[in-house]
Amino acid sequence: MILNTVLDNVIGSITNLDAALLRKAQRRLDSLTKPLGSLGRLEEFAVRIVGITQNTRPELRDKKIFVFASDHGVSAEGVSAFPKEVTTQMVLNFLRGGAGINALARHAGAEVLVVDIGVDYDFDDNKASGLLKRKIIKGAANIRKGPAMTREETVQCINVGIELATEYATVGSVFGTGEMGIGNTTPASAIIAALSGQSVAELTGNGTGIGDKAFAHKVQVIEDALKVNNPDPKDPIDLLAKVGGPEIAGICGLVLGAAAKRVPVVIDGFISTAGALIAAELAPIVKQYLFAAHLSQERGHKVMLERMGLRPFIDLDFRLGEGTGAAIGMTLLDAAVRVYNEMATFEEAGVSEGS
């Protein structure tokens, strides 16, 4: 498998978390006034944040949620409850602060960065102020008829994510992934079907809310896409190019770039996880840098998370995407850091230890 140099370099620079540092962080947690391990996964998060940031007094003070937007030719096949122009309309809604991700990012104290990586629309600079213009293609091609993108375009989309991660990473950074793209649960289902070998019907959901008949049609479209393109599950770039999409590739790159820069990443739902999954196929170590926020109502999501050994921690039945689950997930990383930094030790508090 030949990759381009940027990607090779980034993958090569991602390292395992330092076991000695992780033990040191756990020792601090064990000295705090609570029964051993009683804050459960919040303790695991704190330990990993110390390991990722290589800081024994970590702070997550710079939260950014990257919302990668792209169109999908397959939306013409009637796989979504919403018309294609909604991708563009929602990008404008994000920029004006009116979407779900905006409300939840404000809740989390996070900044939303909207990235046009593949929207089939020429945004007017005056109306789309703040948009990060990194368009590689004007929409993925219809995967029922051929590949979503060329291999070269795919690598370019991954590089967009890597570049953004590199540009925005700073001390105290934590990134969240998000996306917008009418029709994009279809490529996400195709990716996990190709990787897992499980049946498409088991890995496909109702997306934004299609009925039973449209669901059967969506399954057929995904099966056709896999047959027409025959992606190589052992070649993650081929998989992305043939049945993926620009925003999924961008998220893959963001995850790789973040891990290279030692920034924790909170991944959102089904589409985001498809991107993270491709990153993990390219560089399995990235899983150590990832936090899976929630379990989507999209059925393939569970299979993706299990494949990465990630367990979500919020159970809210979200199926919106945009990064909404990641925004909430970030707040629990804050909670983990608070516990780690702020609790008193048994010694400080004069509390007797357990047997």
Place this chain on the structure above:
Amino acid sequence: MILNTVLDNVIGSITNLDAALLRKAQRRLDSLTKPLGSLGRLEEFAVRIVGITQNTRPELRDKKIFVFASDHGVSAEGVSAFPKEVTTQMVLNFLRGGAGINALARHAGAEVLVVDIGVDYDFDDNKASGLLKRKIIKGAANIRKGPAMTREETVQCINVGIELATEYATVGSVFGTGEMGIGNTTPASAIIAALSGQSVAELTGNGTGIGDKAFAHKVQVIEDALKVNNPDPKDPIDLLAKVGGPEIAGICGLVLGAAAKRVPVVIDGFISTAGALIAAELAPIVKQYLFAAHLSQERGHKVMLERMGLRPFIDLDFRLGEGTGAAIGMTLLDAAVRVYNEMATFEEAGVSEGS
């Protein structure tokens, strides 16, 4: 069943949420720029908060977590990994801000109110500044040998919770429940065993972290307590008096008082839920006012929540108590209110609606 007048009056003043108001709140959510229902349980929370507060533009600006502290004579039976004096030591730790609940309450923007309802220690006013002194008894009696409290003391403890709810309720209130009491998973298991009729072994956990041998002993202690006291599962006050404890009764009262004052309550783990469960047995309507934050590692917790039809939304393997899960849970209620109040409608944002 004869209850005292305060309790009767409070129970009588709790009303069903107004169905028309709930529908109105759901209509607003359905007009916002997201697929119908795609923010899942956050939408359900927003709807209920509108119904509870009777405010179509709700704000949760006054968060209070009540930590009820009490001792338990049964701790002499070796049911906990920690010595009894830790109850007192932790109360002082709460007041100094060094415990898990303090860190997580700061995270949630909540105030911690520590209530001495039954600690077997005379706190020095100078060292325990800020403590709410509502001691009814100096520790519950050893339930392996007889009732925890008299029926009268039990009603007094419930009234403490009712009075606190009444005193602190204000526009924009949300309450969280918490507790501290070495040995108190033992009465909590006894309560759910008596109510559900399931075996004690299935409803008992490792508490703060006891080993296998101590676990078998704990099960025996609970079985003995149920045999010696023979509580009447149809009489919730009798159950509380015989195998409960002061903090569990206080939480029961807080839940009833909050519902009467139309304040949403986020309940914490196993012990808090035991208190809420007794409240729900006394007045089933209170379930409409409750939010179950997390599923504890204590096995009986799941049975309690199912009995109330409540589904937790945080999956962090907590088993600390103190209100730690409630603190995190409150932040998700904030998120729900943000979504409800701040998102743009399809019309405002010029976004096409789905089919």
